[in-house]
Amino acid sequence: MQFKDLKLIAPILKALDASGYETPTPIQEQAIPIIFQKRDLLGCAQTGTGKTAAFAIPILQMLSYSKEKTAKKQIRALVLTPTRELAIQIHENFNTYSKDLQIRNLVIYGGVGQQPQRDALKKGIDVLIATPGRLLDLYNQGYIDLKSLEFFVLDEADRMLDMGFIHDVKKIINIIPTKRQTLLFSATMPSEIQKLSSHILNDPSKVEVTPESTTAEKIQQSVYFVSKNDKRHLLTHLLEVENIDHALVFSRTKHGADRIVKDLQKKGIQAAAIHGNKSQSARQNALRNFKDRSLKLLVATDIAARGIDIDELANVINFDLPNIPESYVHRIGRTGRAGRDGRAISFCDDEEYAYLMDIEKSIRMEIPVIENHPYSLKIVPKKNGNTAGKAKNEQQKTGSKSSHNKSFQRRPKPKRRD
Ligand code: AMP
Secondary structure, rough: OHHHHHOHHHHHHHHHOOOOOOOOHHHHHHHHHHHHOOOEEEEEEOOOOOOOHHHHHHHHHHHHHOOOHOOOOOOOOEEEEEEEEEHHHHHHHHHHHHOOOOOOOEEEHHHHHHHHHHHHHOOOOOOEEHHHHHHHHHOOOOOOOOOOOEEEEEEEEHHHOOOOOOOHHHHHHOOOOOEEEEEEOOOOOOHHHHHHHHOOOOOEEEEEOOOOOOOOOOEEEEEOOOOOOOOOHHHHHHHHHHHOOOOEEOOOOOOOOHHHHHHHHHOOEEEEEEOOOOOHHHHHHHHHHHHHOOOOEEEEHHHHHHOOOOOOEEEEEEEOOOHHHHHHHHHHOOOEEEEEEEEEEEEEOOHHHHHHHHHHHHHOOOOOOOOOOOOEEEEEEOOOOOOOOOOOEOOOOOOOOOOOOOOOOOOOOOOOOO
């Protein structure tokens, strides 16, 4: 299928062409015609599938059709998304696709001064992209009028839930017109999201592009067993031997992210961290430098990295394994985007072995173990369970890549039934 088969107008086709998009992604192929039919949509898709364009393109096209009718600029589309980074990215996408349309898009999020956002709102806009807290704040102060809303997009609904925004989301749903077109996107469909979607969607069409918690096929995944203390050595070792010159590194905690950066910088390797304790401008700077490749390594926590879209990101490194399997799927989804190849390397210490088991269960595959590395750790699973037991570090740090881990036992052997 071609974009022109989706009956897109010339200015949008031109913008897509200029962005280098050749053909629609599966979610775009499926969702765009449904949205044009003015139907509500329940989209089960993770980031990296092209879901932003799947909702932005038809909304922009429909807004541009009826634009002449509205003299004053009123908010006619609202996109609600959980993080500032994601909000900024969605805004960039809307701006890209509406380059040749008379449509004004605005993004608002917390952690920055309100005045520029108030001024921009006063000028009048068509599309508002917002995080829930700042939207409610400015709404309560009377700067936002949602009476003319026609389109409501709830993006990353499952993450809204994880981040504790669901009450704000419900408040927002109560202040927008009931007569509207609603599009809800979520990577996973926990029961609370199913409940919410049955409440806010009217006879929705369902579009699902990847089954729940499956990992993108094009991503080459691997896991390295390594002690907590050796992770930093393994990281620098891999950067060198695998010639990794650009990678997004995940840390479970903010403090951990800072420690990784400090250690890398001590070794003369460029790195910066993004997490909730960093100022918005520091986060934006780090992200910009990483995107234009002047920064080699970006170290992020799950929340800060949510939805980050970096063109051609080839490597994701899980310095720590997440304790929630869905976070693993989201993390590795930063690479291998829009059909490109990608690599996801995970470090696993003895305490994280149980997380690995949960992740593998969730993605329904075993992640290949790389045993052949100088910091190889032997993990002895407990006899009666899947959790990690005592770790024995082989302490073979001679730089030799021969494995001392031949007897590694991935899972506890099932008991023999005699
Ligand atoms: P998303 O899932 O919306 O975060 O999109 C992931 C990435 O895919 C972004 O960099 C988009 O610009 C890109 N993208 C979206 N649609 C297409 C397409 N049809 N062809 C090529 N790239 C696309």
